[in-house]
Amino acid sequence: MRSLVSRRQFLKSTVFAAGTAVTGTGLANAATNANEEPLATLIDISRCIGCEECVYACKDANAPKFPKPEKPFPKMVPARVPVEDWSDQREVTDRLTPYNWLYIQYATGIKDGKEMTLTIPRRCMHCQNPPCVKLCPWGAAKQEPNGLSRIDSGICLGGSKCKNVCPWDIPQRQTGVGLYLDILPAFAGNGVMYKCDRCYQKLEKGEQPACIEACPEEVQVIGRRSKIIELAKERAKEMDGYLYGLEENGGTHTIYVSPVPFDQLTYDTGKGKPHLNPAKDTMADGSNLALALVIAPVAGAAAALGKFYKNMKEED
Amino acid sequence: MTDYFKGRRLIYGLILFFITLSGFAQMPIFARYYISDIPGLGWLAQFYVTHAMHYIMAAMLLALGAYVGIDAVLSRKLSVSRQNPVNKGRLTGMAWVKIVSLAGLVVTGSVLVVKNLSGVFVSHNVIISLDLLHLFSCMVLLGATLYSKIRKRAWIAL
Ligand code: HEM
Ligand code: SF4
Ligand code: SF4
Ligand code: SF4
Numbered sequence: 001m002r003s004l005v006s007r008r009q010f011l012k013s014t015v016f017a018a019g020t021a022v023t024g025t026g027l028a029n030a031a032t033n034a035n036e037e038p039l040a041t042l043i044d045i046s047r048c049i050g051c052e053e054c055v056y057a058c059k060d061a062n063a064p065k066f067p068k069p070e071k072p073f074p075k076m077v078p079a080r081v082p083v084e085d086w087s088d089q090r091e092v093t094d095r096l097t098p099y100n101w102l103y104i105q106y107a108t109g110i111k112d113g114k115e116m117t118l119t120i121p122r123r124c125m126h127c128q129n130p131p132c133v134k135l136c137p138w139g140a141a142k143q144e145p146n147g148l149s150r151i152d153s154g155i156c157l158g159g160s161k162c163k164n165v166c167p168w169d170i171p172q173r174q175t176g177v178g179l180y181l182d183i184l185p186a187f188a189g190n191g192v193m194y195k196c197d198r199c200y201q202k203l204e205k206g207e208q209p210a211c212i213e214a215c216p217e218e219v220q221v222i223g224r225r226s227k228i229i230e231l232a233k234e235r236a237k238e239m240d241g242y243l244y245g246l247e248e249n250g251g252t253h254t255i256y257v258s259p260v261p262f263d264q265l266t267y268d269t270g271k272g273k274p275h276l277n278p279a280k281d282t283m284a285d286g287s288n289l290a291l292a293l294v295i296a297p298v299a300g301a302a303a304a305l306g307k308f309y310k311n312m313k314e315e316d
Numbered sequence: 317m318t319d320y321f322k323g324r325r326l327i328y329g330l331i332l333f334f335i336t337l338s339g340f341a342q343m344p345i346f347a348r349y350y351i352s353d354i355p356g357l358g359w360l361a362q363f364y365v366t367h368a369m370h371y372i373m374a375a376m377l378l379a380l381g382a383y384v385g386i387d388a389v390l391s392r393k394l395s396v397s398r399q400n401p402v403n404k405g406r407l408t409g410m411a412w413v414k415i416v417s418l419a420g421l422v423v424t425g426s427v428l429v430v431k432n433l434s435g436v437f438v439s440h441n442v443i444i445s446l447d448l449l450h451l452f453s454c455m456v457l458l459g460a461t462l463y464s465k466i467r468k469r470a471w472i473a474l
Contacts, residue, residue: 078348078349078350128434128435129434129435134432135432137342137343137447139443139446143437144437155444159343161343161363164344164363165363250434283432283434285364287433287434289368289372289375290371290429290430290432293374293429296379296382297379298382300378300379300380300382300383300384301386304384308394312394315395
């Protein structure tokens with residue numbers, strides 16, 4: 001058994017070095033500058049030991065953002081509207097909740113004839129064209145030029161559409177908080193949706209996200225997406241491994257590298273436990289139909305002109 | 317009025333109905349209020365279906381708008397259609413309310429479509445303003461349409 005402590009101390013220095021390398025490429029600058037290439041994170045599953053340091057670091061760093069619901073909750077109409085209350089289960093870490101934006105998923109797979117257990121840090125993928133942001137009917141979710149997406153807890157009404165349209169059902173709802181309480185709490189809204197915001201407040205200061213900083217195994221690396229893809233491909237080559245996140249949902253800002261093919265992993269999925277299946281580009285239809293919106297008025301104009309010329313001929 | 321515009325009025329009515337339905341379906345309300353439980357209406361709670369439908373209806377609305385607008389201008393240049401009294405008419409006040417609110421919907425809606433393309437970042441406040449303006453224009457249009465129907469106000473007065 002290897003010594004975790006000495007390994008940790010050793011890694012501290014290398015993480016620091018890696019950290020400065022990344023800040024050197026301008027983490028702080030990237031947090032605000034629209035002209036810079038978005039950031040992505042690499043998650044090397046083969047390195048993760050499942051210690052949950054990242055999970056608790058995330059909880060610590062983001063505790064001030066966690067919901068503080070007021071009870072009793074206002075009655076909601078109709079009766080089918082579900083109350084989702086996690087405020088008495090804040091310590092849950094085996095799935096995503098409004099109080100747990102990152103969790104460790106256990107998976108098993110076969111590598112070189114031997115069964116192996118993998119631990120996979122799971123959180124929002126930060127899609128390149130995030131449906132949670134783009135389809136929010138009233139702009140409560142936003143994407144920043146550095147590629148992160150987040151939900152503004154001051155504006156979100158908790159309708160859960162973002163979760164519904166997310167290929168991984170990432171955002172999690174807490175009832176009894178947010179703007180809906182001030183509008184028509186009985187008839188519209190149901191709280192606020194929460195998910196990983198890639199520690200935007202730390203990125204703005206040029207710091208690394210808490211989960212990356214805390215990891216003793218350097219499982220995650222953050223940097224420009226093209227650089228991260230390069231690194232991910234290198235790692236995949238070294239371990240004869242597989243990538244997830246390059247194409248999923250049209251491409252994400254999170255690239256997983258696994259020694260076992262993702263479709264051969266066995267793991268627990270369900271509520272708050274995202275899958276690792278192929279995910280088609282959810283926004284592709286909208287992007288293609290945008291072209292129809294350009295062609296349509298031209299077609300309409302052409303039809304009117306056609307009619308005009310026909311009538312002109314008849315007049316002659 | 318003659319039924320000269322019957323075809324286009326029917327098409328406009330259908331587009332308006334489905335664009336409004338699919339527009340409101342962008343908000344998570346049809347599942348909450350059991351409407352998508354009605355057999356045959358389940359698609360109203362499928363956001364990707366109603367999103368695509370809203371886009372298709374918007375394309376049809378733009379095609380119709382371009383056709384009607386250009387046709388109205390060109391028709392006045394023809395002696396054949398000059399004989400059609402409709403082409404001598406003026407747009408009514410209600411027609412202007414509807415045209416302006418439609419223009420508002422088209423402009424805000426188009427920016428929202430661009431915003432939805434990959435790699436386009438629009439600031440939070442702009443998105444919220446556009447969404448609210450879109451919704452506001454929609455309410456004005458529906459109000460004006462309802463008023464015109466009840467009070468029998470036509471688009472064109474002779
Ligand atoms: C060219 C015309 C139109 C385009 C391109 C368009 C586009 C859009 C888009 C992209 C959305 C999603 C909101 C988002 O992405 O943030 C939306 C929402 C919506 N649309 Fe439209 N739309 C058009 C016309 C209309 C019309 C004529 C109506 C109704 C009379 C309507 C009613 C709505 C409603 C109620 C919503 C949801 C609430 C909101 O976001 O404001 N739209 N529209
Ligand atoms: S993974 Fe889900 S919640 Fe995260 S950005 Fe993509 S759509 Fe949004
Ligand atoms: S980036 Fe920040 S918010 Fe996201 S999982 Fe890591 S620690 Fe949590
Ligand atoms: S801190 Fe690192 S090694 Fe530990 S569970 Fe998280 S990602 Fe895995």
